[in-house]
Amino acid sequence: EKAVSTKQMKVFFIVKASESEYWQIVLNGAEKAAKHFGVTLIHQEPTTEADVSKQVAILETAISTHPDAIVIAPTVADALVPGIEHAMKMGIPVIIIDSAANTDMYVSFLASNNYKIGQAAADKMAELLAEKNGEPKGEVALITFMSGVGSLEQRKAGFIDRLKEKYPKIKLVAVRDAQGKQGNTIGITQDLLTAFPNLDGIYASNQYTGDEMVRALDMMGRKDLATVAVDSGAQEVWGLKNGYLDAILVQRPWIMGYAGVAYAIMARNGVPLGKNIDTGIVVVTPEMLKSGAADEVLDPINYHKDW
Amino acid sequence: MKKVKFNTQMILFLVVIALWIFLAVSSEYFLTYSNIRNIMRQMAIQGVLAVGMVVVIITAGIDLSVGSVVALVNIMLSKMLAGHVSISLAIFIVLIISTGVGLINGIVIYDFGVPAFIATLAMMTIARGATLLISGGSNVFGLPRSVANFASSDFLGIPTLFWFLIITVIVMELILRKTRFGKYVYALGSNPEAARLSGVDLRIVTYGVYALAGFLWGIGGILETTRLWMGVPTTGTGYELDAIAAAVLGGASLFGAEGSALGAFFGALVMITIYNGAVLLNINPFWQRIIVGIILVVIVAIDQFRKKKSND
Amino acid sequence: MKKVKFNTQMILFLVVIALWIFLAVSSEYFLTYSNIRNIMRQMAIQGVLAVGMVVVIITAGIDLSVGSVVALVNIMLSKMLAGHVSISLAIFIVLIISTGVGLINGIVIYDFGVPAFIATLAMMTIARGATLLISGGSNVFGLPRSVANFASSDFLGIPTLFWFLIITVIVMELILRKTRFGKYVYALGSNPEAARLSGVDLRIVTYGVYALAGFLWGIGGILETTRLWMGVPTTGTGYELDAIAAAVLGGASLFGAEGSALGAFFGALVMITIYNGAVLLNINPFWQRIIVGIILVVIVAIDQFRKKKSND
C-alpha cells in the first residue's frame, strides 16, 4: 500500500479498561505520541478488564471504521485473535501491547512479561527475607485483585513457581482474592495479619491491592514485614517512602502507549519492525526513590508533561 | 376513527429508528454491511440473556446468576473442547448442567421459599466459585479453530449467532403468548395465590421458568465460548444488570406479569446500538456512561408517560 | 404459657452467635480484641450502606447507585481535601451533593414514573461517569494525615468508624419506627394507593426516602475516604449487591413493607463475619464463594421456614 502522511492517519487504540490508572497512563503516552506525530488517535475500551466480550465488540467495530492501524492490549489471549487476524487480512496493521495474543498475525508486540513480574517479585521477596531472617525463609502471603484475570494469574503463577523452584524455605501460607472489589484488600490484609501472626511478607500483585495493603499496614502501624507490590500507585509510593513497602515492580505503561502509536505509524508506512519487544520492568526501592532515579517510571505523566 | 395504540415495543422501535437515523447521519460507517453485522453479532448473546431474563421477571422473579452460569458453561465447554470431547456431546453436557443449575434455583426458590434475589445471588457466587475451581483461575486455551470460525460465520447473509437470537425470540414469544405454560407464567407473576387456588401447579411453573432460564444461559454461554474462542473464568460479570436493564427497557415490570420476549429484544437492541454508536462517534468512555444513563431514563420515562396517558 | 416468638433479627442474631462460637473454636485469633475491632471497622461502611438500602427497600424500591455515589463522594472529597479545602466545608459539600443525587433519583422515580431499578441503574452509570470525569480515571492522593488517622482511631475502646454505624442504626431505627415519616415509608411499601387515599403525600415520602439514602451513601463515601486515605474512582463497584443482600438477609422483602435497620445491621454482620472467618480459617478463595453462597441460602431458608410455621 501507499505510504500515508501522518496528518491523515487514524490510529485506533484499544486498551483493556477505562477505569484504571494504569491504562490511563498508557493512554496518556499514546496521546502524547499522537500529538508528536500529528495522527488522529481514537481510543475506546471496556470499563473493566472482566468484560472481555465488550473488547471483542469494540475491536469489530473498530475494523468496520477502516483505521490506518490498530493498537490493542488484548485482555485475554485467544478471544481477540479472530478480530486481529481479520484486521491484518484487511491490510490494517495491528500492534499488540501489554499482553500476548495467541497468533502470529501481528506486526509487533510490545510488553513487559507478567510472569517475569511474578518471578521478580519472588526474587525480591527472597532478598528481603534473607535480610530479615538471615536466609530466604519465612511465611508469606499473596493477595490478588481478581482471580481469573489473565495478567494477574501470570503474576501469581510466576511468583508461586519461582518460590517452589528457588526458595523452598519460603512458605506461601495464604493466597487471598479481593474478588474484584476495591476496599476489600484492607480487610484482607488486617485479617491475614490476625490469622498468621508470624507472617513475614506479603506480595500484592497489582496497584489496587498494593495501595490498600499499604493502607492497612499504615492503619496497623506494621513496618516490620517484607512487602512487595506491583505498579506505582501514589499510596504505594507513599508506602515505599514511609517504610511500609520495601519494593515495587513497575512496568512502563507510558512507554508502551507512546511506542504503540509510534510503531503503528511505522507499520502503516511499511517500516520494518521487530516482532517482540520487551519494554521491561523496573524494581523500585526506597533508595531509588530518594535519588530520583525512579521518577520517570513512577510518575510518567508528569515526567513527560513538557516533552 | 381508530386511534393507533402505542405499546412499549413500538415506542422502543421508534427509539431504535431515531437512534439509527441519527447514527447514520453522524457516522459514515454506521450503516455499512459490516457494521450492521457487528451489531447483530454483538447483540446475539445479550439478546438471548435478556429474553431469558424477561421470562423470569414476568413471574416477579429475578435471576442474578446469569453471568456466572455463562462463565461456568464457557469454562466447562472450553475444557471439554480443548480436551477433544466431541462438540455435540460437550454442548449437550453444558446445556444439561446450566438447565440443572436453573432447576436448583427453582427448587431453592419454590421449596425453600428463599426470595429469588437471594437464591440467585447465592447461585451467582456459587457458580462463580465453581468456575474458578474448575479452571484454577486460569484461562483455557486450545479450542478448535472451527469454534472461532463459527462465531464469524454467516447464514443467508446474517451472522449465525444472530440466528440463535432470532430463533430464541420467536420460540419464547410463542411460548409466552400461545402456550399454557406461558399463561401460567403470567398468572404466577400476576397473583400467585390466584394461580395456586385455580389448581395451577406453581412448583412446576417455577421449576420450568428457572430451568428454561438456565437453558438460555447455557445457550448464551455456548455463544460466548464461540465468540471468545477460549475459556475466561471472569467472563459474564455484570451481565445480570445488562439483561435486566434490557428486559425492563422492553416493558417488563419487576413486580411481575408484564413483559415480552420481543420487548427484551428491542431493549437489547437499543443498548447495543448505543454502545456501538458511542464507539463509532468516538465518545469519551466516561461521557458514554453518562449518556447511556440519561438515554435509559428518557426512554423509560417516555414509555411511562404513554402508559399514564393511555390510562387516563 | 408464653411461647418465645422468633423474628428475623433474632434468627440472625442466633446465626451470628453460632458463627462466632464456631469461629472462636476454630481459630484462636477470632475472639481477640484486635480482630473484633477489625470486624467493626470493616463492617462500618457496609453496615451504613445496608441500613440506607433497607429504607429504600421498605418502599418496594431499590437503589443501585449506592456504589457509584460512594465513589463520587470519595473522589470529590479527596480532590477537595488534597486541594486544602477545609474538612468541614468539604464534608458539607459532598453530603449536599450525595443527598441531591438521591433527591434526583426520587424525582425521576416519582415524577417521571421510571421504575426505581432503571432510575438508579441509570444514576449508577451517570455517577460513575461523573466520578471518572472528575478524576480523569486516576487516583487522588495527598490527603491530610488526619484523615488517615481518623480511620484507625478509637473512641471509648470502639473504632470511631463503628460509632457511625451505631448512630446510623439507632437513628434510622427511630425514624422508621417512631416517626410519621417512618410509618409512611412502610405504608408506601405496602400499598401506595391506600397510602395516597389516606392523605399521605407520596411525592414527599419518595423524595425523602431517596434523599435520605443519598445522604447515607454520602456518609459511606466519607468513611470510605478515611479508610482508603485516597480517592479511587472505581471504588464501590458491587456495593449495591452487598447492601441489598445484607438488607434482605436482615428480613427486608423486595416487595416492600418489610425490613428494619437492625435487621440490616445483623445482615451486614453475618456477611462480614463470614468474610473475616474465611480469611482466618484460610479457606481457598474459590471455595469461599461457594460457602458464602450456601450459607446465604441456608440462613434465609431457615428464616422462611420459621415464617411459614408461624403463619400456618
Add this chain to the structure above:
Amino acid sequence: MPSPFFNGGEDVQNIYAIELKGISKYFPGVQALKNVDFRLERGEIKALIGENGAGKSTLIKILTGAYFADEGEIYIFGKRIERMTPIISEKLGISAVYQNLVLAPHLTVAENIFLNDLPSKLSFVSENVLNQMAKEVLKKLEYDHIIDPREKVKNLSVAHQGIVAIGRAISKNAKIVIFDEPTAVLTSKETDELFRIIRELKKEGVSVIYISHRLEEIFEICDKAYVLKDGQFVIEKDIKETNEDELISYMVGRKLRKDFYVLRKKGKEILKVENLENRKLKNCSFNLLEGEIVGLYGLVGSGRTELVRAIFGADKIDRGNIYINGSLKYITNTLKGINNKLALIPEDRRNQGLALKLSVKENINLPIYRKISRFGFVNSKKEKQIAQDFVEKLNIKTPDIYKTVKNLSGGNQQKVVIAKWLASNAKVFIMDEPTNGIDVGAKEEIYSIMNELAKNGASILFISSYMPELMGICDRILVMNSGKIVANIPREEFNEEKILAYAIKSSIVEEVDSK
C-alpha cells in the same frame, strides 16, 4: 366429568358430598376452628353463617386445600383425602368463589375463568375456543354483552370481577360449588342472576355452600343454615323451621334492632357539588347538610365510585365546582380532601383501603399520623390507645393491635378500613360500600356510629348496593345512572320499586335520548 377420585363412590346412597370430622385450625394467637364437624349432602344448598372471624372462610379454604387443617378428617364423596391441595380439590370437582376474589389481574377474563384448564392443542392455547368458552359462561350469567372475555381483569370494576369469579366457579361442571360472600360486591340485579344460577346448579345435583351476612338471601335460596361461632359449631337448622331473629341470636348471642333511623336536626349546607364532570361523570350536582345521612344508589358501573373519588380528590375533575361550608374549594389531591375535612372509605379494601402488610394499629392511624405526632415523632401511646379503642368499639376480632391486617378475616379487614376514617375528625364521611362483608351485629354497630356522627353534626354520603340498609338509615337517597344523578328521593317517598326503577329505567331513557 369422570375422575379417578370418586369412581365407585358415585352411586352409593347416603354418602355425603362433603363430610368434615373434627376439623381444627390454629393461627398464631387464634384458633380459627375448633373440632368442627360439617356435612353437605348432594344437591343441598347449605348456608354457612356466623360473625366476622367466626371461621367460615377458613373452613372453606381447608376444603379447597388453600389451608391445611391441623386436626381432623376430610371426606369428599366418601373418600378420605389425606392431604388436600388446590389441585386435588379441583380434580374432585370442588370450586369456589373466594371472599377476596383472588383473580390474576393481568390476565384476561377468559384466561382467569379457565386458568387451570386452558383449551389447547399440543399445549398451544386456542384463543378463539377459549374466548368462545368464556362467552358461553358469561352468557349463563347474562353478562356476555357486558364483559368482554378478552378484557384484562384489572380493567374491570370490582363488581364485574365478582362476576368473573362466579363465572370461573360455575364453569367447571363442579360437583360442589362454594360461594364466600358473593353478593358483597354485587347489586340486586346481579344477585338475582346469581340466585337463578344457584337454583340451576341445585337442579343439576350440585351441592352448594353459601356464605353471606345478608340473612334474607339465606332464606331465599338455602335449604339449611349452619352456624359457626368463635370457630365452633353452634347449630344447624332447617331453613323452614327457623327465622332471622333466631339465627341472629345463635350467631351474635343477642337480639338486634330492625330500624335504625333516627330523626335528627339538620344544620346548614356542608358540601355542595355543582355540575361535576369527568370522563365518567355527567353534570352531577347535589348537596349534603349537617346531620344528614344521604344514600347513593345505582347499578354496578353507574359511576358512584367515580363520583365520590372525584370529590375526595383521588381522581381528576374536568369541570364543576365543589363547595365546602359555602366556599369554593379546589380539591386536587387526597391530602386537600382530608384537610377539607372529607373522609373516603373506599370500596375496594384490598387495593385501596388497606396496607395489608402493616398492623391493625398502623392502618387505623394512617390518616391521622399528622395529628398524633409532634416534631415528626408519633405519640405511640395515643397511637395504641386509638387503635385499641376502635378495635373494641367495632369489635374487630384480632388477638392484638399488632397483628398484620392481611391475616384478619374479610369482615374484620373491612372494619379496620372503617375505623381508619372514624378516627379522623372529618365532617363529611363518604362511605363506599362500607358494610361489605360485615356481620349483622357489626352492621348494627356501624349504623349506630353513623347515627352518632350525624348527631354530632357530621354528614354522611352512604353508597350501598344493598337497598334495605339504605332505606333503613338514610334521610334521602340519590340515585345514579350512567354517570348522572337521576333522582333525589326524600325519606317519605322511599319505595324499593321506585328507586330501582330510577336506577334501571333512566338508562333506557338515556338510550332513547341519544338516538
